[in-house]
Amino acid sequence: MAAQGATMRINGQAHQVAVEPHHTLLQMLRDQVGLTGTKECCSQGECGACTVLLNGQAVDACLVLAVEADGGEVVTIEGLAGPGGLDPVQQAFVETGAVQCGFCIPGMVVAARDLLNRNPDPTEADVKEALAGNLCRCAAYQRIIAAVLSAARAER
Amino acid sequence: MRPFAYARPDTVEQALDLLSEYADDARLLAGGTDVIVRLRTGHIRPAIVVDVKRITGLRADIVETDGVLRIGARAVMADISADGRVQRHFPALVESARVVGSVQIRNRATLAGNICNASPAADTAPALLVYGATLNLVGTGGRRRVPIAGFLAGPGRTTLQPHELVESIDLPLPRIAAGSAFGRVTRRWGVDLATVNLSCVVTEAGVTRFAYGAVAPTPVLVQDESGLLAGGAESDASRLLLDRFIAQTSPRSDLRGGRDYRLAMLSVMSRRVLATSIQRLHAGEV
Numbered sequence: 208m209a210a211q212g213a214t215m216r217i218n219g220q221a222h223q224v225a226v227e228p229h230h231t232l233l234q235m236l237r238d239q240v241g242l243t244g245t246k247e248c249c250s251q252g253e254c255g256a257c258t259v260l261l262n263g264q265a266v267d268a269c270l271v272l273a274v275e276a277d278g279g280e281v282v283t284i285e286g287l288a289g290p291g292g293l294d295p296v297q298q299a300f301v302e303t304g305a306v307q308c309g310f311c312i313p314g315m316v317v318a319a320r321d322l323l324n325r326n327p328d329p330t331e332a333d334v335k336e337a338l339a340g341n342l343c344r345c346a347a348y349q350r351i352i353a354a355v356l357s358a359a360r361a362e363r
Numbered sequence: 364m365r366p367f368a369y370a371r372p373d374t375v376e377q378a379l380d381l382l383s384e385y386a387d388d389a390r391l392l393a394g395g396t397d398v399i400v401r402l403r404t405g406h407i408r409p410a411i412v413v414d415v416k417r418i419t420g421l422r423a424d425i426v427e428t429d430g431v432l433r434i435g436a437r438a439v440m441a442d443i444s445a446d447g448r449v450q451r452h453f454p455a456l457v458e459s460a461r462v463v464g465s466v467q468i469r470n471r472a473t474l475a476g477n478i479c480n481a482s483p484a485a486d487t488a489p490a491l492l493v494y495g496a497t498l499n500l501v502g503t504g505g506r507r508r509v510p511i512a513g514f515l516a517g518p519g520r521t522t523l524q525p526h527e528l529v530e531s532i533d534l535p536l537p538r539i540a541a542g543s544a545f546g547r548v549t550r551r552w553g554v555d556l557a558t559v560n561l562s563c564v565v566t567e568a569g570v571t572r573f574a575y576g577a578v579a580p581t582p583v584l585v586q587d588e589s590g591l592l593a594g595g596a597e598s599d600a601s602r603l604l605l606d607r608f609i610a611q612t613s614p615r616s617d618l619r620g621g622r623d624y625r626l627a628m629l630s631v632m633s634r635r636v637l638a639t640s641i642q643r644l645h646a647g648e649v
Contacts, residue, residue: 211369228369228412231399251400252468253554264441264470270399271471272392274369275414318466339553340465 213277217242218286226273233257233268235276236283244284244313255341258314258321259283265321267340284313287320296320299358300351307345315341319355329359364403368411375420375530379503381413382526389413391528394439394471396464397480421530425449431533433499440469440477440487453534454643455490455562458545462486465554475529478514481521482556483581488515489562489574490545492584494534502527515581540567542644546636547576548628550619558620559628563636565644569593573633578612578625585611595641597634605633 210225217240226235236242236259246256250269257268260282287294293301296319306312315338322329322337329337334355343351367390372378382389390409392398393416401407415421415436422435425446432448443449444460463469463477463486477487478498488511496511503526511532514521523529547560560576569590576582585608587593591601614625 227366229364229366229402231364250403252396252464255465255467258467265467266470267396267467270396270468272369272395272399272412272414274371275392275395275416277371321466336553337466340467 211274211277213274215276215279215281217281218283224273228272228274230273231269232259232261232271232273232276232281235273236268236281242283242285246310246313248310249342253340253342254311255314255318255338256311258317258341260317260321263324265318282317284317287316294320295361296323296355296358299354299361303350303354303357305347305350305354307343307347311341311343311345315343315351319358322355323359323362327359327363329356331356365405365408367402367409369414370411371414371417373417373419375418375501375528378413378415378418378528379501379526381411382528383503385409385411386525389525391415391479393437393473393476396468396472397476397482415528421528427536430538431497431535434474434532434534436473436475436529436531438474440464440472440474441466443474444469449534452536453490453494453543455493455543455545455564456487456534459486459490459547459560459562462547462549468554474532478511478532479521479523479529481515481517481519481581483518483579484557484560484577485582486545486547486557486560486576488582489560489576490543491532491534492574492582493543493562493564493572497533497535499530499533500527501530506530508533512584517580537566540644540647541565542640542642542646544636544639544643546632546639548620548632556619559614559625559632561629561632561636563633563640565593565637565640567644571637571640573608573636575609575612575629577619578614578629580613583612592637593641593644595638605630609633 248254248256252267252270259268388410392412392414423437440460444457491511543564545562548558549555557577564572571587571592574582574584609629614622616622
């Protein structure tokens with residue numbers, strides 16, 4: 208099938224990408240745009256390693272066709288840190304020691320960023336619900352949850 | 364994924380033209396949370412994927428009209444569970460939409476897609492059954508309305524024709540006071556399919572309805588008009604009636620639970636959601 212032109216903003220920059228209709232947003236981000244921070248793992252929307260923000264909402268990039276993002280706004284893990292340094296969520300993950308092998312962390316951080324955008328004062332239960340779609344096989348959940356709560360406090 | 368063509372029609376008419384042209388070779392795409400998984404596994408191999416998300420005639424919102432709450436075909440789980448009117452009148456739908464997949468899934472998955480996917484374990488289907496929802500379909504031959512009970516035909520099967528699509532889902536606003544609730548048993552919290560799920564409505568007229576999911580090829584709807592269950596007091600008669608309701612299911616044993624476990628959980632969960640529904644009826648919620 209012929210590639211189709213798709214225009215979108217990725218981490219604040221305009222991109223024009225020729226995408227195959229059967230390629231996912233995840234494939235496009237990693238293989239065509241070179242943003243490999245977003246991870247591929249289960250490829251069926253169960254592990255959350257590929258979480259990105261699409262039009263301001265957390266989605267699994269493995270369950271979105273690249274063409275579906277045409278005209279949209281995508282933020283990946285690479286887009287969270289600003290000129291002032293790490294995003295408060297990233298900083299909290301570092302300080303709390305929430306990272307073990309690290310593979311799930313980009314998805315965790317983006318999902319946590321999405322939660323704090325919607326709810327600046329989450330309870331522990333809110334954090335668990337927001338991260339229910341993100342699996343960590345090192346089982347670092349305690350520190351991940353602590354890091355998100357710490358980031359929320361830092362931002363308030 | 365195997366290659367396919369992709370179309371993004373702007374109007375319902377354009378979408379229907381594509382469905383007529385390709386028939387069984389076309390696949391509709393709304394949220395994609397089921398379709399893209401099945402495209403990847405090769406369970407479906409369409410020549411063309413028709414994305415309905417930019418069709419202006421298909422709404423993504425929820426409107427109140429003619430005594431019904433009309434949920435647009437493009438409305439996603441996150442928006443449905445956050446809607447004040449759905450929360451006020453249809454709490455079992457809110458509670459079921461809130462546990463589908465994960466935040467990431469609920470931001471994409473549509474109610475219409477969940478129903479068209481016709482999984483026996485679809486969390487929102489029991490709620491639509493007890494609330495008496497009707498689907499508004501549009502096809503090349505015109506429009507028709509189909510009650511949810513006549514829409515779900517089997518695992519992965521509906522009575523939607525190849526040249527039709529779902530335009531919206533109507534929930535009749537309750538005319539008398541009612542209480543309702545949803546319950547489910549899963550192995551883990553988040554991103555798991557239900558071992559059993561169920562919804563219940565109790566009305567002030569004494570009618571009690573249950574719908575049981577993941578325990579038969581399609582959810583099982585049962586109803587007590589005698590007032591026996593709505594009274595809330597357990598008795599030999601009420602236990603017998605619940606047993607008779609549960610006997611209408613035919614659960615299988617699979618990796619999520621054995622047949623006997625599912626039957627036992629249906630019994631426990633029926634009592635729980637009935638008690639919550641009665642409590643909500645008396646508290647003045649619906």
